[in-house]
Amino acid sequence: MEPAHAAAGEGDHGEGARALLALLQRVQSGALRVLGPRDFDPKLYVDLPLAPGADRAAAEAAVAAVTTRGEMEAFLARYFARAGSDLVEADPPDFEAEPRGFLPRVASGEARAWALQVHALWKDLARRVAPSVAARPDRHTLLPLPGRVVVPGSRFREVYYWDSYWVVRGLLVSKMYDTAKDIVLNLVYLVEEYGFVLNGARSYYTNRSQPPLLSSMVLELYAATGDLGLVRRAFPSLLKEHSFWVSELHNVEIMDNHGRVHNLSRYQAMWNKPRPESATIDEELASKLNSTAAKEKLYHQIASAAESGWDFSSRWMRLDAL
């Protein structure tokens, strides 16, 4: 299944972005073969930007010849920049080391010190997408965004949809209204570009969304600031996003005990292949199945679970299976 927005959302650079992702998935499986499964993170490889001046076609030709750890290290150093280097650190101008009206309300000294540490994380996690991403989208899986971003951190080097809800709530407590507004406007931009908010701001996340919390973010921001201009700006995108979630793709009819039919929305990714950021893991899992149809069904269900945002943790396991 192709993403519904296909060519339209990806604009002129869609072909180049797809070719880069295909190359990075070859690098990913090559790295697993050469480096082995210990501490292997498949997402690292699909996050690599092409190095300045490096030629994608040359990298495609070179990857097949890599057979040793040393060759892999040399190959990566020659053709790719560091994962995450296409985001630049950006101190949020509305950050204050001790925001007014926030800490005095926390009674315990220990809790106050901890709250201050959490507040200080905004400086660590705030970024901007480097201008090179919009200039050459065919060299990055990272997608351009207009405003400042806050990333989850560690291996998650990009904006995520539902994480942004709690980020916005936290920023409002920290009185960082401008940064919170930038985050909401980035998500509005994604709706304008793709018709829905992507799971995350990477080209490999265009096949699914995450729990739809954009309207709640706009509401929280409006309640804190009274910014009606933001509501007006976001409103068409909120309607567009609502249409996406109630469309045939997500709609499911449920009949209650009284025979009344209700229309609900379910998570349903537009994808039946391995998730690129976890392809080696998904392929290993699917290798236990015999038919292409069964594999495609599994891949679709994995991606749909990821759309729910609740992927994959021990909360879904039977206690006696742990």
Ligand SMILES: OC[C@H]1O[C@H](O[C@H]2O[C@H](CO)[C@@H](O)[C@H](O)[C@H]2O)[C@H](O)[C@@H](O)[C@@H]1O
């Ligand atoms: O904090 C970011 C997100 O992290 C998890 O999911 C993400 O990573 C998965 C694998 O790397 C990917 O398949 C999924 O689509 C991503 O959203 C977490 O499960 C999410 O809840 C969280 O938003």
